[in-house]
Amino acid sequence: xxxxxxxxxxxxxxxxxxxxxxxxxxxxxxxxxxxxxxxxxxxxxxxxxxxxxxxxxxxxxxxxxxxxxxxxxxxxxxxxxxxxxxxxxxxxxxxxxxxxxxxxxxxxxxxxxxxxxxxxxxxxxxxxxxxxxxxxxxxxxxxxxxxxxxxxxxxxxxxxxxxxxxxxxxxxxxxxxxxxxxxxxxxxxxxxxxxxxxxxxxxxxxxxxxxxxxxxxxxxxxxxxxxxxxxxxxxxxxxxxxxxxxxxxxxxxxxxxxxxxxxxxxxxxxxxxxxxxxxxxx
Numbered sequence: 511x512x513x514x515x516x517x518x519x520x521x522x523x524x525x526x527x528x529x530x531x532x533x534x535x536x537x538x539x540x541x542x543x544x545x546x547x548x549x550x551x552x553x554x555x556x557x558x559x560x561x562x563x564x565x566x567x568x569x570x571x572x573x574x575x576x577x578x579x580x581x582x583x584x585x586x587x588x589x590x591x592x593x594x595x596x597x598x599x600x601x602x603x604x605x606x607x608x609x610x611x612x613x614x615x616x617x618x619x620x621x622x623x624x625x626x627x628x629x630x631x632x633x634x635x636x637x638x639x640x641x642x643x644x645x646x647x648x649x650x651x652x653x654x655x656x657x658x659x660x661x662x663x664x665x666x667x668x669x670x671x672x673x674x675x676x677x678x679x680x681x682x683x684x685x686x687x688x689x690x691x692x693x694x695x696x697x698x699x700x701x702x703x704x705x706x707x708x709x710x711x712x713x714x715x716x717x718x719x720x721x722x723x724x725x726x727x728x729x730x731x732x733x734x735x736x737x738x739x740x741x742x743x744x745x746x747x748x749x750x751x752x753x754x755x756x757x758x759x760x761x762x763x764x765x766x767x768x769x770x771x772x773x774x775x776x777x778x779x780x781x782x783x784x785x786x787x788x789x790x791x792x
Contacts, residue, residue, distance in 0.1 A: 512636055528616040671770040
């Protein structure tokens with residue numbers, strides 16, 4: 511039997527934030543030289559559920575399977591079968607546990623096993639993976655600080671986000687000079703803006719729902735699906751009593767562009783399917 515690869519380290523953030531950054535924000539910090547395609551624009555996704563996929567999707571829609579979730583207990587533990595750049599039958603087992611030391615410190619325990627499935631190459635592959643883990647954890651330490659997410663989002667340093675399916679990127683920043691303060695969303699040559707209160711208000715509403723809510727993104731002139739994030743973003747029953755979108759003709763797409771921002775801020779998690787995505791509060 512080949513000895514498991516065990517790695518333990520501490521990170522200076524809450525347990526919930528550490529779990530969220532690893533699972534929901536993996537695309538923001540995972541090194542692009544450690545993917546199947548090697549493309550800088552590839553989107554990395556962990557589907558947050560038992561049996562969920564770990565995969566990358568390139569800008570042209572090609573998908574590469576990396577593994578699948580075998581244990582899911584937010585925000586304490588998750589595990590997965592791992593077969594990046596290998597056949598699924600060669601997959602190894604990864605278990606990651608998050609333990610709160612205090613409100614601002616979390617211990618992360620990684621246990622990587624199942625090397626025997628790799629046959630004669632097993633010991634060599636295990637030893638090579640130690641270096642791979644070092645590179646990944648270095649990227650995580652740069653991408654996982656709570657303070658980093660709190661200091662971005664200005665005009666000079668906007669949030670760079672991807673739509674839920676991962677098919678296109680856009681930027682957003684908070685503009686305090688407008689009345690009311692706004693979230694400026696730049697999608698190619700098109701600029702949209704939303705009332706900045708949308709961040710706190712949407713999170714509060716999602717928390718009240720207590721479960722997954724469909725995004726239901728739709729243009730301003732198209733009726734949104736009942737009960738969706740898009741419908742709430744223009745409903746008379748929300749805290750504004752109507753549209754969070756501020757620019758006439760471009761007030762829609764609330765359910766497309768606001769959810770990834772809440773995910774980036776650690777306030778929500780999203781699904782990342784080609785269509786019909788949902789979100790829920792963290």
